[in-house]
Amino acid sequence: MGSGETLRLGEELKPFRERVKELSGEDVGLCYQCGACSSGCPLTDEMDLLPSTVMRLVQLGVEEVLNSKTIWICSSCFTCQVRCPRGIDVANVMEALRQLVLRRKYDRVSIDILTQEELRELPQIALVSCQRKLTG
Numbered sequence: 001m002g003s004g005e006t007l008r009l010g011e012e013l014k015p016f017r018e019r020v021k022e023l024s025g026e027d028v029g030l031c032y033q034c035g036a037c038s039s040g041c042p043l044t045d046e047m048d049l050l051p052s053t054v055m056r057l058v059q060l061g062v063e064e065v066l067n068s069k070t071i072w073i074c075s076s077c078f079t080c081q082v083r084c085p086r087g088i089d090v091a092n093v094m095e096a097l098r099q100l101v102l103r104r105k106y107d108r109v110s111i112d113i114l115t116q117e118e119l120r121e122l123p124q125i126a127l128v129s130c131q132r133k134l135t136g
């Protein structure tokens with residue numbers, strides 16, 4: 001493979017990584033896969049990918065990471081940000097990935113499918129928060 005082909009591969013990877021960087025303000029290229037974010041995350045039992053794996057996939061430009069359950073399970077608790085030795089705010093990256101999905105007019109939650117009882121019982125602040133954070 002000539003050097004021109006190698007450069008072209010780099011360009012192909014650039015758009016997804018660049019979009020994540022633009023939205024999050026974080027340079028995932030700094031991640032060296034130490035795993036500190038994953039070992040401190042309180043929600044990994046519910047995730048299909050570890051936070052560090054999400055970071056690696058973004059580094060590699062693997063856009064399928066947007067299909068991961070992990071980005072929706074992340075509660076933005078910022079434990080990972082505190083632990084990261086490279087100063088990366090992983091929660092910001094997760095938020096950017098959610099935004100990329102929601103901008104496709106995707107709604108993660110829908111009030112329409114809730115029953116009258118659920119609407120009565122659920123805390124108003126949770127409903128408003130879900131509408132603001134998880135709808136496109």
Ligand code: SF4
Nearest residue numbers: 041074075077078080
């Ligand atoms: S911000 Fe998200 S990924 Fe980071 S530790 Fe908290 S739940 Fe896990």
Ligand code: SF4
Nearest residue numbers: 031033034035037084
């Ligand atoms: S803690 Fe930081 S450097 Fe370590 S794997 Fe997570 S994002 Fe990468």
